[in-house]
Amino acid sequence: GGQCGNQIGAKFWEVICDEHGIDSTGRYNGDSELQLERINVYYNEASGGRFVPRAVLMDLEPGTMDSVRSGPFGRYSDPITSSSGICHSLGGGTGSGMGTLLISKIREEYPDRMMMTFSVFPSPKVSDTVVEPYNATLSVHQLVENADECMVLDNEALYDICFRTLKLATPTFGDLNHLISATMSGVTCCLRFPGQLNSDLRKLAVNLIPFHGCTSLWLGSQQYSALTVPELTQQMWDAKNMMCAADPRHGRYLTASAMFRGKMSTKEVDEQMINVQNKNSSYFVEWIPNNVKSSVCDIPPKGLKMASTFMGNSTSIQEMFRRVSEQFTAMFRRKAFLHWYTGEGMDEMEFTEAESNMNDLVAEYQQYQDATVEEEEYEEEEEELGA
Structure with a gap:
């Protein structure tokens, strides 16, 4: 939540998408079954085999949210709670x-x-x-x-x-x-x-x-x-x-x-x-x-x-x-x-x-x-x- 939390959160998702082999469109491009074994802990599988982060970003002003949306992972963010x-x-x-x-x-x-x-x-x-x-x-x-x-x-x-x-x-x-x-x-x-x-x-x-x-x-x-x-x-x-x-x-x-x-x-x-x-x-x-x-x-x-x-x-x-x-x-x-x-x-x-x-x-x-x-x-x- 807030500018600080959203920026840390966005960075965290970049890191774990990389670890699990998820690209910026939400598709799996990894090289090991272990990456998908527990993928449902932090992702939900949406239609078309896309993986969507189970996260909520919130702020009282739009600036940070806009920068996250326009970032590499903003394209596949859905309002799903964790x-x-x-x-x-x-x-x-x-x-x-x-x-x-x-x-x-x-x-x-x-x-x-x-x-x-x-x-x-x-x-x-x-x-x-x-x-x-x-x-x-x-x-x-x-x-x-x-x-x-x-x-x-x-x-x-x-x-x-x-x-x-x-x-x-x-x-x-x-x-x-x-x-x-x-x-x-x-x-x-x-x-x-x-x-x-x-x-x-x-x-x-x-x-x-x-x-x-x-x-x-x-x-x-x-x-x-x-x-x-x-x-x-x-x-x-x-x-x-x-x-x-x-x-x-x-x-x-x-x-x-x-x-x-x-x-x-x-x-x-x-x-x-x-x-x-x-x-x-x-x-x-x-x-x-x-x-x-x-x-x-x-x-x-x-x-x-x-x-x-x-x-x-x-x-x-x-x-x-x-x-x-x-x-x-x-x-x-x-x-x-x-x-x-x-x-x-x-x-x-x-x-x-x-x-x-x-x-x-x-x-x-x-x-x-x-x-x-x-x-x-x-x-x-x-x-x-x-x-």
Whole structure:
């Protein structure tokens, strides 16, 4: 939803059409039966053997929609719904407001569906809209309530990856969107292709979300060159390859998931995951044993032998929430720009509630960061004595 979500979405469809051998007219030109084995997850087959993406693009102004329609895949877009993933930004108007409204409506209609969002948060230094802190805080409140998994993205971290890793002198939004779409392709590959150790959205949520409310996940991706499993693993866990502007070294991982693509030994993957946990044990909470899940999909991205995608639930994500919350409080204290929202029928209490929820979320992550096994045992002993 919105300009940001539609542009990321359009790029994502380009990437997965390429992976599944679908051309710009919607016809299959691939070279492997595996490309069609699970094609119905993201496409519907229309008349004449055309494959139509199961997607809805929405915006409150026509500019972005027109550019998508006139793009390579605009010719075969039909209004068909998908109810498992949403791309949007939280700083603007449509993606944050209408996007989270849509999520809550889908949650009401389809309460048993897994809801995953790819949410672009406001960056620390780059700001597009003055009221970003308001929009983001009001949206996070909704995402915590209604989304099962929220993939946190951030333009500044993406720019850093373009500069440092890809050595691009002047990255464009197109470059950033390509990074995001490659990672989205990595997250969804297990839904679209067969694999030795396959995973789906529900399995991911069960393994990555230990507490209701802690649904915000880091994303990292290593799809820039064909490497070995140990090299992929090392780069995947590198703070420089994370796609949001918070440092995982400032917190601890509650859970993490590593998704590998390509021909590789599951034994080697398991060994690497154990190795990571042993070497970096101080960065993992000790009260969730074996908290790294791995999955292996047999089909690599186009043009690579192997690739990997990382998802982590780290307490250091609170850095980002805290930053947005401070900006929100600074403006809300003086009621700056509030009349634009109250004029549309909103109430000041909604802002107070959203601010309070954001502070609770930060406190919750901090509580899990500070928790130790000894504390847990002490609390259990006290309960037994009290009984």
